[in-house]
Amino acid sequence: MKWHTLAVHAGTEPDPLTGAVMTPVYFTSTYAQEAPGRHKGYEYSRTHNPTRTALEMALAQLESAKYALAFASGLAATDAVLRLLSPGDHVLVSRDLYGGTYRIMRRVFEPWGLQFDFVDTTNVAEVEAAFRPNTRLLWIETPSNPLLHISPIAALADLAHERNAKLVVDNTFATPYLQNPLEMGADIVVHSATKYLGGHSDVVMGAVMLNDEAAYTQLRFLQNAVGAVPGPMDCFLVLRGIKTLPLRMQKHSENAQKIAEFLATHPKVAKVYYPGLLTHPQYLLAKQQMRLPGGMVSFEVKVSSPEDMQPFWKALRIFTLAESLGGVESLINHPALMTHASIPEEERLALGITPGLLRLSVGIEDADDLIEDLRAALLQL
Ligand code: P1T
Numbered sequence: 001m002k003w004h005t006l007a008v009h010a011g012t013e014p015d016p017l018t019g020a021v022m023t024p025v026y027f028t029s030t031y032a033q034e035a036p037g038r039h040k041g042y043e044y045s046r047t048h049n050p051t052r053t054a055l056e057m058a059l060a061q062l063e064s065a066k067y068a069l070a071f072a073s074g075l076a077a078t079d080a081v082l083r084l085l086s087p088g089d090h091v092l093v094s095r096d097l098y099g100g101t102y103r104i105m106r107r108v109f110e111p112w113g114l115q116f117d118f119v120d121t122t123n124v125a126e127v128e129a130a131f132r133p134n135t136r137l138l139w140i141e142t143p144s145n146p147l148l149h150i151s152p153i154a155a156l157a158d159l160a161h162e163r164n165a166k167l168v169v170d171n172t173f174a175t176p177y178l179q180n181p182l183e184m185g186a187d188i189v190v191h192s193a194t195k196y197l198g199g200h201s202d203v204v205m206g207a208v209m210l211n212d213e214a215a216y217t218q219l220r221f222l223q224n225a226v227g228a229v230p231g232p233m234d235c236f237l238v239l240r241g242i243k244t245l246p247l248r249m250q251k252h253s254e255n256a257q258k259i260a261e262f263l264a265t266h267p268k269v270a271k272v273y274y275p276g277l278l279t280h281p282q283y284l285l286a287k288q289q290m291r292l293p294g295g296m297v298s299f300e301v302k303v304s305s306p307e308d309m310q311p312f313w314k315a316l317r318i319f320t321l322a323e324s325l326g327g328v329e330s331l332i333n334h335p336a337l338m339t340h341a342s343i344p345e346e347e348r349l350a351l352g353i354t355p356g357l358l359r360l361s362v363g364i365e366d367a368d369d370l371i372e373d374l375r376a377a378l379l380q381l
């Protein structure tokens with residue numbers, strides 16, 4: 001099946017009871033049993049819910065995975081994957097990554113006994129040198145949040161497997177339409193479905209996709225035992241969002257390319273981070289492992305302190321200053337003060353998350369309007 005067909009039909013079968021073409025939203029916490037333990041496969045909605053089952057089937061198909069599990073948020077999905085490990089295990093992680101992922105690793109799992117090292121995963125030699133005998137996972141974000149670094153999935157999967165470790169890819173920025181890490185050798189894919197999979201900024205959800213049966217069984221156990229599951233309405237919303245994922249990603253990417261090219265020539269802009277620009281250090285790798293460069297653009301403006309940004313924020317008419325990304329509307333975020341505030345300042349600055357760094361989630365509006373909005377706001381600096 002090709003992509004647009006897959007997105008429209010994945011996980012969606014006409015309801016056998018009524019013929020309803022759209023997946024019904026099963027608002028029920030429990031299910032009648034004919035006799036104790038005799039039921040139609042559903043007992044209790046923390047364990048299973050038919051709307052969630054339909055979504056999980058769709059998510060698996062999108063990532064060409066055998067299995068998918070939906071969670072209450074991207075971080076709940078991350079939490080479940082990290083719980084596959086035991087105290088004393090070591091994890092290598094992309095240095096540039098979502099602040100909340102950094103926080104759960106440093107402040108929840110490190111005190112619990114896991115060990116983390118944050119490395120430049122665009123550089124295979126640096127990753128190789130950081131492996132320890134107890135390294136169990138290599139965890140990468142590609143493109144990374146917020147600097148859009150691209151890490152080589154196939155090479156890192158080979159390296160992880162040589163060292164008896166697994167490769168986890170947070171595929172949130174790329175989406176399954178732009179990149180399928182499992183096909184490149186990764187073992188586990190994690191998504192914040194809050195973003196492009198949902199696509200409309202109206203739901204918080206996470207997902208895990210994988211092929212390994214033993215890890216799947218353990219994750220299914222954790223999903224039920226810990227209980228961070230999404231409700232049926234949220235599952236319906238993400239199922240609906242998925243139907244337009246390829247269409248949206250094409251437009252997000254087309255707009256982002258135009259905006260990145262505009263910013264690259266702007267005198268107030270010191271640096272642009274976008275994998276679709278020839279100046280991006282991993283431009284060729286992005287071309288090779290991604291269908292399109294995606295809808296996220298980061299750039300650095302020439303300001304000495306965040307206070308100097310006030311007139312810029314005030315002048316914006318279309319871009320909304322907000323955390324999150326991946327919706328149809330354009331958002332702008334200040335990583336140092338917002339999404340990445342949980343990373344200590346010294347580490348942030350070393351990474352390149354400076355007071356002038358801005359991150360755009362480019363929506364599907366008309367590119368000319370978006371460029372005009374940025375042009376007018378940049379005039380204020
Ligand atoms: O917000 P939640 O659904 O729990 O997903 C967490 C998460 C995981 N991975 C990546 C790459 C992410 O970007 C996120 C969430 N990110 C934001 C809210 C943000 O504005 O960057």
